[in-house]
Amino acid sequence: MIRKSPTKKRTSKSSKNTNICNPETPITAHGLRDGSFGSLVRNKLSNPLISPHTTPRYAHDWDLEKDRSPSMDSTIYTPLSATTSISNSDDSESSSLRGESPGLHQRGSRTSSSRYNGSISVSVRIKPSYAGCSSWQLSDDKKTLKHGDAGEFSFDNVFDTQDDNHEIYETIGRPIVDKLFEGFNATIFAYGMTGSGKTFTMSGVDSNPGLIALSVEEIFARISCESGVDKEYEVKVSYLQIYNEKVYDLLELSHGPQTSHEGSPRVEVQLREDSNHGITVVGLNELKVSSSEEMLRVISAGDVHRRTGETDFNSKSSRSHAVVSIVVECSQRGNGYKKTSTLSLCDLAGSEKAAGQQDRRKEGAFINKSLLALGNVISKLGTNAESGKTSSTTHVPYRNSKLTRFLQPTLNGESIVTTICTIDSRPDALAETINTLRFALRAKNVAITAKKNETFSHANDKALIQKLNRQIEEQNQLIARLQSGQRATELEETAESGRPKVAGRTETVVSPSLAKSIELLHRRPEFYQHFMDNEYTELRDQELLEIADFLPAAVGSVFKQKMRALEARLNGQVQYIQQLELRSVRLETKLQRLHQTSMSFQDRTGDEDVIRRQEQELLLLRKSVARKDKMLEALRSAKRLRDSALRPECMAMQDN
Ligand SMILES: Nc1ncnc2c1ncn2[C@@H]1O[C@H](COP(=O)(O)OP(=O)(O)OP(=O)(O)O)[C@@H](O)[C@H]1O
Numbered sequence: 001m002i003r004k005s006p007t008k009k010r011t012s013k014s015s016k017n018t019n020i021c022n023p024e025t026p027i028t029a030h031g032l033r034d035g036s037f038g039s040l041v042r043n044k045l046s047n048p049l050i051s052p053h054t055t056p057r058y059a060h061d062w063d064l065e066k067d068r069s070p071s072m073d074s075t076i077y078t079p080l081s082a083t084t085s086i087s088n089s090d091d092s093e094s095s096s097l098r099g100e101s102p103g104l105h106q107r108g109s110r111t112s113s114s115r116y117n118g119s120i121s122v123s124v125r126i127k128p129s130y131a132g133c134s135s136w137q138l139s140d141d142k143k144t145l146k147h148g149d150a151g152e153f154s155f156d157n158v159f160d161t162q163d164d165n166h167e168i169y170e171t172i173g174r175p176i177v178d179k180l181f182e183g184f185n186a187t188i189f190a191y192g193m194t195g196s197g198k199t200f201t202m203s204g205v206d207s208n209p210g211l212i213a214l215s216v217e218e219i220f221a222r223i224s225c226e227s228g229v230d231k232e233y234e235v236k237v238s239y240l241q242i243y244n245e246k247v248y249d250l251l252e253l254s255h256g257p258q259t260s261h262e263g264s265p266r267v268e269v270q271l272r273e274d275s276n277h278g279i280t281v282v283g284l285n286e287l288k289v290s291s292s293e294e295m296l297r298v299i300s301a302g303d304v305h306r307r308t309g310e311t312d313f314n315s316k317s318s319r320s321h322a323v324v325s326i327v328v329e330c331s332q333r334g335n336g337y338k339k340t341s342t343l344s345l346c347d348l349a350g351s352e353k354a355a356g357q358q359d360r361r362k363e364g365a366f367i368n369k370s371l372l373a374l375g376n377v378i379s380k381l382g383t384n385a386e387s388g389k390t391s392s393t394t395h396v397p398y399r400n401s402k403l404t405r406f407l408q409p410t411l412n413g414e415s416i417v418t419t420i421c422t423i424d425s426r427p428d429a430l431a432e433t434i435n436t437l438r439f440a441l442r443a444k445n446v447a448i449t450a451k452k453n454e455t456f457s458h459a460n461d462k463a464l465i466q467k468l469n470r471q472i473e474e475q476n477q478l479i480a481r482l483q484s485g486q487r488a489t490e491l492e493e494t495a496e497s498g499r500p501k502v503a504g505r506t507e508t509v510v511s512p513s514l515a516k517s518i519e520l521l522h523r524r525p526e527f528y529q530h531f532m533d534n535e536y537t538e539l540r541d542q543e544l545l546e547i548a549d550f551l552p553a554a555v556g557s558v559f560k561q562k563m564r565a566l567e568a569r570l571n572g573q574v575q576y577i578q579q580l581e582l583r584s585v586r587l588e589t590k591l592q593r594l595h596q597t598s599m600s601f602q603d604r605t606g607d608e609d610v611i612r613r614q615e616q617e618l619l620l621l622r623k624s625v626a627r628k629d630k631m632l633e634a635l636r637s638a639k640r641l642r643d644s645a646l647r648p649e650c651m652a653m654q655d656n
Contacts, residue, residue, distance in 0.1 A: 127197040128161035129426040169214040183339040183452035185415035192422030193432035194350030202347040220292040236327040239302035243320035250302035373401035382445030
């Protein structure tokens with residue numbers, strides 16, 4: 001049975017959100033103050049913060065490098081306007097009216113069953129915060145975030161502080177797992193500043209499992225429901241981290257989790273690109289797993305080795321980008337159908353300000369550099385989609401970081417992508433929050449054209465064809481054996497009927513008409529017998545009938561009987577001879593044709609043999625016809641003798 005996670009209906013909340021500074025605000029199960037963000041602030045359509053020509057008021061690490069910062073780069077920044085928000089929300093609304101999942105951003109009109117056309121689906125999750133008042137406000141439909149200074153931002157979904165991981169899974173995780181089972185590659189990635197809740201969303205905690213655990217449970221629940229006699233599933237998992245621009249396998253088995261100390265990067269693996277397979281990770285362990293428990297054990301063993309450290313915003317910050325890849329392979333027995341799709345669950349490292357510690361600073365520089373590269377790629381892909389260009393015709397800077405190189409196939413349209421951008425509502429994180437929201441807006445523009453990974457293997461067809469061919473071959477041999485047996489019998493019979501016996505001859509090359517003639521000759525005795533036995537046919541000769549009438553009754557009837565038999569035999573002989581003559585003519589014509597053919601194929605001794613045999617057959621037939629002629633002549637003379645014996649003078653003499 002498919003496990004149904006408890007579905008909490010996404011309810012609209014009032015736009016008049018509770019100020020989290022309010023001591024009346026209830027505390028959630030996680031010990032956090034519940035409720036949405038701060039006081040309603042006037043909506044400003046023209047916003048100084050988001051103008052490409054204006055310097056942001058908030059200090060940000062990236063702001064120091066304005067030229068490189070995604071937020072400040074005027075070539076990649078898309079100014080936000082009321083129109084953008086409205087058109088985006090209209091888009092989402094129309095997709096929900098079409099019955100599409102709110103978790104995916106699919107363009108229904110261009111979508112066929114084996115293709116998915118859409119764009120990256122983008123959701124934002126707000127982390128509850130104690131630190132100061134927030135001025136963020138969420139719209140009733142939970143799609144638009146407003147900030148007094150930053151303006152208005154619309155997305156496919158905005159999850160507020162009350163939404164737990166189950167709620168998020170139901171809205172964005174389950175539709176992605178649906179697509180996975182249809183055969184599409186699918187990706188969920190979490191993006192946001194350090195401490196904003198990416199790992200909390202992806203991995204969760206014991207009391208509130210994250211998208212990884214919930215997806216894994218769903219995958220195995222479906223497999224147990226769908227597996228059967230005709231369908232079989234295989235599931236594999238791999239887990240890697242990108243730390244300081246190096247890729248490490250988190251499932252390397254050479255050291256058990258107990259022996260390796262927490263946070264140490266495992267075995268380094270390499271990204272490789274080739275024309276056949278695209279980007280691959282050489283040497284990455286892919287473990288076959290057969291249950292959700294087993295897979296979650298494997299993943300948590302990998303978690304232990306993920307690089308973590310302390311940042312200003314997170315005491316246990318993930319210092320690497322981590323990707324869990326789950327490969328689901330479904331094969332149908334009998335027809336060679338196979339579907340292989342991959343679910344990639346990425347928990348990116350968080351962007352941050354420059355840290356005090358040297359190690360943290362180095363890590364932070366790598367993290368920021370790779371996130372900047374990701375932002376640039378997303379921006380370029382978004383611009384391409386808007387202008388109708390493809391990444392094959394324009395340069396997309398995938399090579400600027402290991403993260404973008406690794407995500408290249410995903411972002412290049414081989415996967416359906418959902419991103420969850422986490423933000424921290426505290427005021428001192430506003431600059432980072434705005435950067436995250438800008439990234440999220442750009443991601444919304446990235447077009448996806450994914451196709452199902454389905455194949456039909458012809459291995460089974462080949463086996464079937466081979467089997468059928470073997471059967472045909474066996475049957476051919478059987479027919480040849482039966483034919484040669486029949487020929488041998490015929491030849492035996494021919495020999496018995498006075499023709500020379502040909503010992504051990506198994507040739508079967510006899511023309512059908514010749515075979516028929518031979519058969520007729522073989523049946524000759526029965527043929528004669530038939531006419532000889534036919535004594536009850538009517539006597540047709542009028543003269544004989546009249547003579548019989550003159551004879552005494554007893555003699556007359558014997559006479560009639562004898563005459564009838566003689567007449568019948570005579571007629572039979574005549575008919576038979578006519579048939580033989582006809583066949584003889586036909587055979588002669590055929591023989592002539594064969595002679596002509598043999599002239600042109602003299603080296604083919606097989607044909608000469610056939611001609612020789614047919615000539616022999618013809619000779620026999622001619623002899624037979626001659627015998628028949630003699631027999632006919634004898635019968636005619638017998639008739640003449642009888643006729644003369646029946647003349648009146650002879651009769652009178654007899655009477656005397
Ligand atoms: N929505 C939430 N509800 C309750 N607690 C949360 C939420 N989001 C995050 N937290 C808590 O905030 C802390 C930091 O979260 P988390 O580690 O998930 O952040 P992160 O974005 O992964 O940070 P980093 O990039 O530094 O790894 C954790 O203690 C986590 O439990």
